[in-house]
Amino acid sequence: xxxxxxxxxxxxxxxxxxxxxxxxxxxxxxxxxxxxxxxxxxxxxxxxxxxxxxxxxxxxxxxxxxxxxxxxxxxxxxxxxxxxxxxxxxxxxxxxxxxxxxxxxxxxxxxxxxxxxxxxxxxxxxxxxxxxxxxxxxxxxxxxxxxxxxxxxxxxxxxxxxxxxxxxxxxxxxxxxxxxxxxxxxxxxxxxxxxxx
Numbered sequence: 001x002x003x004x005x006x007x008x009x010x011x012x013x014x015x016x017x018x019x020x021x022x023x024x025x026x027x028x029x030x031x032x033x034x035x036x037x038x039x040x041x042x043x044x045x046x047x048x049x050x051x052x053x054x055x056x057x058x059x060x061x062x063x064x065x066x067x068x069x070x071x072x073x074x075x076x077x078x079x080x081x082x083x084x085x086x087x088x089x090x091x092x093x094x095x096x097x098x099x100x101x102x103x104x105x106x107x108x109x110x111x112x113x114x115x116x117x118x119x120x121x122x123x124x125x126x127x128x129x130x131x132x133x134x135x136x137x138x139x140x141x142x143x144x145x146x147x148x149x150x151x152x153x154x155x156x157x158x159x160x161x162x163x164x165x166x167x168x169x170x171x172x173x174x175x176x177x178x179x180x181x182x183x184x185x186x187x188x189x190x191x192x193x194x195x196x197x
Contacts, residue, residue: 008042008116015046018112022051030055032103036089036115041069043114048078056082057100057110059089061144064126088144089115133197157194162186 008014022031031053035044038060047054060066069084087095096103103109128137129145141153151159160168162182169178188194 008040008046011042011046014043014114014116015050018047018114019050022111029053031111032057032109034058034092034110034113036092036113037117038069038084039065039116041065041072043116044069044082045072045076045078048081052081054081057085057092057096057103058082059085059087059092059095061086061088061147063144063146131197135197137197139195139197154193154195157185158189 018033031051032055033047035047035056035058038044038058039062041058044056044058047056058069060069066084066086073079073082073084085092085095128135129140131141139152139154139157142150144150156168157165165182165185166178169175169181175181185194
């Protein structure tokens, strides 16, 4: 599945902030940055194109983003300067400590780390991902959709207790009608499973 065209919001502002203290004539052998939410690669490739001394460690868990990212890395011949890591960003510190500890020893380290959190337009535009109610599709909503150990949104909606659902909608979704929504879900699922968007 190809990754849809992506527009990186606030790209210039992010780049300015990340490189604020790096002089344009700086001749460091390598400066390392991390993009913890690779997605369409907008921020990663912007950094790579800014300065040939910039090297990236980027993460994503979305199979679409990873496949398209690897293809783009190859086509732009950037494999020497970027490592695209198949993982959730929360595991990035452990990955660095286990696999590339030399990047953070002594004077070394990351010049900047970026995390553009949330979903991208790809997740809503690709109906089969189950994020959008514009399409009739399985209610999935997993970023890492090929990982069967992660429950789908349908699993959660159909198997969670009312209190767990209220917590999801109220605490995480900040939905002021959480209680009313959960009542309707509980009522509906007594007759039929909720399986589609």
